[in-house]
Amino acid sequence: MNLKELSQILGISQTTVSRALNGYPEVSEKTRALVNAAATQYNYQPNTKARGLATGKSKMIGYVLPKASQNEMPNPVFGDFIAGAAQTYGKQGYDTTITLTENDKQAETYRNLHAKRSVDGVIMQAPKENDERISILKKLGLPFVVHGRSTGSNDYHFVDVNNTHAFARATNFLLDLGHRRVALINGDENLDFAIRRRHGYLQALEDRGLEIDTGIMFSSEMTEEFGYRTMTKLLTMQSRPTAAVLSSYIMAIGARRALGENGLRIGKDFSIVIHDDALSYLPNGSTHPVFTATRSSVGEAGRLCAEILLDIIQNPEQKPRQIILEAELVVGSSTGPAPKHD
Amino acid sequence: MNLKELSQILGISQTTVSRALNGYPEVSEKTRALVNAAATQYNYQPNTKARGLATGKSKMIGYVLPKASQNEMPNPVFGDFIAGAAQTYGKQGYDTTITLTENDKQAETYRNLHAKRSVDGVIMQAPKENDERISILKKLGLPFVVHGRSTGSNDYHFVDVNNTHAFARATNFLLDLGHRRVALINGDENLDFAIRRRHGYLQALEDRGLEIDTGIMFSSEMTEEFGYRTMTKLLTMQSRPTAAVLSSYIMAIGARRALGENGLRIGKDFSIVIHDDALSYLPNGSTHPVFTATRSSVGEAGRLCAEILLDIIQNPEQKPRQIILEAELVVGSSTGPAPKHD
């Protein structure tokens, strides 16, 4: 069923039918009622492409995912993120499209997306320092919102978590318990968020005048395996740490395994604090000893990104909206005082 | 840059330019070269909507996700699934669109997607028994491939894992070790895959004439929490099982925690076999003791679904292609013989 057919059935011009359906005020209530009834009856829905062509808008939001991060992106974090956003889009009649691309072809992908006019705006994720994608999007004039921040430029819209603060607090939490050697098990420090987390960790140590030991600071792709290997390594050190701050729940699972294998009990022999952006697989009211976690809701971030993006699509030329969310501190049962050690 | 502008620059008609770009044979090599050069130079990309309108194809594949399954879908499994597929789409110039919808409005969403002509085909996931979505998609004439199967009808394209076999084998594996009371910790048995897994488990027990005890068979949403609670419950039973088959890795993490808290060692005091569709966060060559796992690659399934879908979009009226993948059996180090018990 298309407009032409519908208007013929009704014996009214396409113009009027279109106007009635789109809520133009100049349509008489009588015809509007007629038209709406018929539209419902025949389940008429305007052809997306035709409408888009006529209006110059595609009503589509793009997400570009680099293939290289297949282990990183299509994980619970990304799922939560896009789920939070999709809801907002849906309400305003926008759809979501995902494009997978080579890691080094992201810029090109954005360019093409724009050239083909297939999206009205995009969300950019996982920025690096001085991320080139930002300048390209700016040059293209394609509306975009960044999830995260890219140190280096400042005039773009973003939603980020206060990673620095979250990690400073997490580290302080352990220092307050009396720990003096606290390890850092961080995500890939090519990414901006991991750099900030590191800063927070270092800041907390420096504030107390504690010595920095890069030998107990680790950074890599956030996998269970990396958590396991790193914790195993930590435990064999001669002057071994008594606590650690971890950059994701999945790494913590690996770390926990390593502790278990070495007969160490969490909170007794070794304390950890985990930061995770999602923790979505842990339902509320969980009996899980989350140890001590700082958690940020990536779903919330996704929703905020979506709202800002739709707003700037509809009225551009706003000055950058920049939102920094505070991570929530969840104190569980398993982080005890510093064990006596060495 | 659009066709008109490009053709004016070249001093050639739009028709010819379009033909050159689309590889029509009747274009002279000279003009084709000219056109291609100019297209590259100006980064001309045909407007998706205009092309779609003219050709009647949208070059879009739809994924409809029910909100209710926010804990279920936007998880590693879904991520892997869509990542595998997106690659195939990309190669053939298709894009992917995701629509989030209320759980009970999925049928409506498919209908609208079709009415708006915004997709050429869809992938359907997580079928129930006699899933109504299948009959609706058939009625609409919208090409679709199901990831999984829906007992009840048979004339549709699908890619599924042999869940029955995987679980029969997993159970037999434990029975072969001497276990006689093997528990089942399954996913939500409203879903077809979980029903099949249950069948496989029961089959293995029946084949040996063992008694079925529904008191040690559990089914719910697959979360760590459920794994923890269930295992805890199992361990307090007076005639407690000595082994269990688990329906996902995330539940196994919870189960492992329960075992640890009760001082039981996996493979010594209690054996488990895990089935998981993804295990993507466990890199290859992992030192992780996957215990014993049967694993199926959901990425592979995603790719196959994508290939079939593109094929039936291009030439419909094929008889149903139905692929059943065998899960891989990964034997780790931690599943020991049946512990002496009671």
Added chain:
DNA sequence: TTGAAAGCGTTACCAA
């Protein structure tokens, strides 16, 4: 308040 017609950027048909 309604309608005719132009226009959005392609592809595809028919002539040349």
Added chain:
DNA sequence: TTGGTAACGCTTTCAA
């Protein structure tokens, strides 16, 4: 081998 033109299905301008 090339070009003019209709058609895709909608919105929007202009007239009535």
